[in-house]
Amino acid sequence: MKLALIVQRxxxxxxxxxxxxxxxxxxxxxxxxDICVLTTRAFDYVTWKNQYPEGEEIVxxxxxxxxxxxxxxxxxxxxxxxxxxxxxxxTLQDELNWLEEEGPLAxxxxxxxxxHQNDYDYFxxxxxxxxHSYWGINALPHKSILVPTAEHDPVIHLRIFKELFKKPRAFxxxxxxxxxxxxxxxRNNDILSDVVGVGxxxxxxxxxxxxxxxxxxxGDYVIYIGRIDENKxxxxxxxxxxxxKKDESADVKLxxxxxxxxxxxxxxxxxxxxxxxxxxxxxxxxxxxMLMMPSFYESLxxxxxxxxxxxxxxxxxxxxxxxxxxxxxxxxxxxxxxxxEFHAAFKLLLRSARLREAMGENGEKxxxxxxxxGVIEKKYLSLLDRLEKES
Amino acid sequence: MTKEKKGWNxxxxxDYENIDITAIMEQIxxxxxxxxxxxxxxxxxxxxxxxxxVSPSPQAEEPSGRKLKIxxxxxxxxxxxxxxxxxxxxxxxxxxxETIQNLYETNKRLDDSLNRIQAVNNKMNRVRDYVxxxxxxxxxxxxxxxxLKIEEENLKITTRILEKDFEFLxxxxxxxxxxxxx
Numbered sequence: 001m002k003l004a005l006i007v008q009r010x011x012x013x014x015x016x017x018x019x020x021x022x023x024x025x026x027x028x029x030x031x032x033x034d035i036c037v038l039t040t041r042a043f044d045y046v047t048w049k050n051q052y053p054e055g056e057e058i059v060x061x062x063x064x065x066x067x068x069x070x071x072x073x074x075x076x077x078x079x080x081x082x083x084x085x086x087x088x089x090x091t092l093q094d095e096l097n098w099l100e101e102e103g104p105l106a107x108x109x110x111x112x113x114x115x116h117q118n119d120y121d122y123f124x125x126x127x128x129x130x131x132h133s134y135w136g137i138n139a140l141p142h143k144s145i146l147v148p149t150a151e152h153d154p155v156i157h158l159r160i161f162k163e164l165f166k167k168p169r170a171f172x173x174x175x176x177x178x179x180x181x182x183x184x185x186x187r188n189n190d191i192l193s194d195v196v197g198v199g200x201x202x203x204x205x206x207x208x209x210x211x212x213x214x215x216x217x218x219g220d221y222v223i224y225i226g227r228i229d230e231n232k233x234x235x236x237x238x239x240x241x242x243x244x245k246k247d248e249s250a251d252v253k254l255x256x257x258x259x260x261x262x263x264x265x266x267x268x269x270x271x272x273x274x275x276x277x278x279x280x281x282x283x284x285x286x287x288x289x290m291l292m293m294p295s296f297y298e299s300l301x302x303x304x305x306x307x308x309x310x311x312x313x314x315x316x317x318x319x320x321x322x323x324x325x326x327x328x329x330x331x332x333x334x335x336x337x338x339x340x341e342f343h344a345a346f347k348l349l350l351r352s353a354r355l356r357e358a359m360g361e362n363g364e365k366x367x368x369x370x371x372x373x374g375v376i377e378k379k380y381l382s383l384l385d386r387l388e389k390e391s
Numbered sequence: 392m393t394k395e396k397k398g399w400n401x402x403x404x405x406d407y408e409n410i411d412i413t414a415i416m417e418q419i420x421x422x423x424x425x426x427x428x429x430x431x432x433x434x435x436x437x438x439x440x441x442x443x444x445v446s447p448s449p450q451a452e453e454p455s456g457r458k459l460k461i462x463x464x465x466x467x468x469x470x471x472x473x474x475x476x477x478x479x480x481x482x483x484x485x486x487x488x489e490t491i492q493n494l495y496e497t498n499k500r501l502d503d504s505l506n507r508i509q510a511v512n513n514k515m516n517r518v519r520d521y522v523x524x525x526x527x528x529x530x531x532x533x534x535x536x537x538x539l540k541i542e543e544e545n546l547k548i549t550t551r552i553l554e555k556d557f558e559f560l561x562x563x564x565x566x567x568x569x570x571x572x573x
Contacts, residue, residue, distance in 0.1 A: 239432045240432065242432070243432035327412055328412050328413060331410040331411070331412055332410075333412070334412065334415065334416065334419075335416070338431060339430075339431050339432055340423045340426075340428070341416075341419060341420070341423065344419045344422060344423055345416075345419055348403065348415075348419070352405075354407055355405060355407070355410075358407045358408075358410050359410060362410055
């Protein structure tokens, strides 16, 4: 079977989000099918400026065809248009204009999909909210599979997406909550779908001892891994953690790993390590008491799965449906919706090593049953088989 | 099944062999509800600020016994003169001086503003005169153009009359020539 995976950006340099999700799926499905990735030349997700060379290249054994972005995004203009459609009455055309502004505007990619539809059996679109998914699915709905990677984002309520979610042949959801949200928005329960998500690869060698020595860390610590951004709930986490330290005499540090877009508070127990290699990341996670996951919007938190793979419990933001659902299903995480809950849950996890151990064990089992690559690959293959049988 | 109660979590029952997150969260919420409400930290004070604490100032010693009696007697004696004393002691003149200075400054600012308004007014008057002149000029141009148009029409008519005269003279010339050659 020949499959085309379409995503807004693609490359080894992109280490998160739907782009990494797409790369991992491509690299794991290539054992079974003929895979090709169709993407843009963009690297910067704010402006979509053409940075990669045009044409075809091989990335980790996968042929990647890149198409030019004809007009980069102007963030101020896009922000104005988005505010306008979110706050005011507007037409369908306004929504399409918004989509064009959001980009990445690569009409040649859509033309290619349209002209080469017979060369591929199925087209897998990653991220529902971009130009390539909307116009690509509209160009050939009968061959489209959508991996929406949707969050509780206000734009999901736009009319164009309500219609879009009724068109693909199949859906690959990241979580039960994502499926429920899209089903309730578009009443598309009849479309073939499966909750799959993405697997993760745990490096064979990592050491919490080396990590502690390398970064001079002593004593107990909890860890946050990911982009340090207000949208990821980091400001709330800083406030809660500092307040917790004032209220309690717990000797625990908060270690932050990832690129930062915020001013990190200068607190003796908040340690910022910046962006780390995969090995250091896993070593840091291995030495932590638990993972803090304060994000408000997640369609699937890969780092949460990684924590569970390493038998670490998670303290998550309960305002995010997906994280709350994952904690309940895995029995491997507590969650909070305000400071009082944060305080109580954090204290409970800090003081009870047995609870952490039991939850870590549950997490590892949940990861093994649902998110190892064998399971993920099997789910994709089974979905493709069902599609073939239907046709 | 192992159910344990530990330390702070004395009232949180956890079945470690079969962890039930919903049950733990419910117990946490119940516990929170039974305790005084914790304030939500909106903008916590950065640690460098919270560290600087001001020590309370030592209070003045309270007079007692004989000293107190003498103090009260002195206050009673000074009672009728207190407004004069206050007037002399308190820095009223300083306040007056400051107020007068403020008034003077305000007056200066007002003068300055008035001058600016005057300047703007003069400019406005000049602009109004220019507009009036332009209006007159436009009116005169229109009148002149109308006159020129009438003149043009008159000249066209004159030209047509002259053409007819020439035509008549040519025909008359031809007729006379014919007569001469006959």
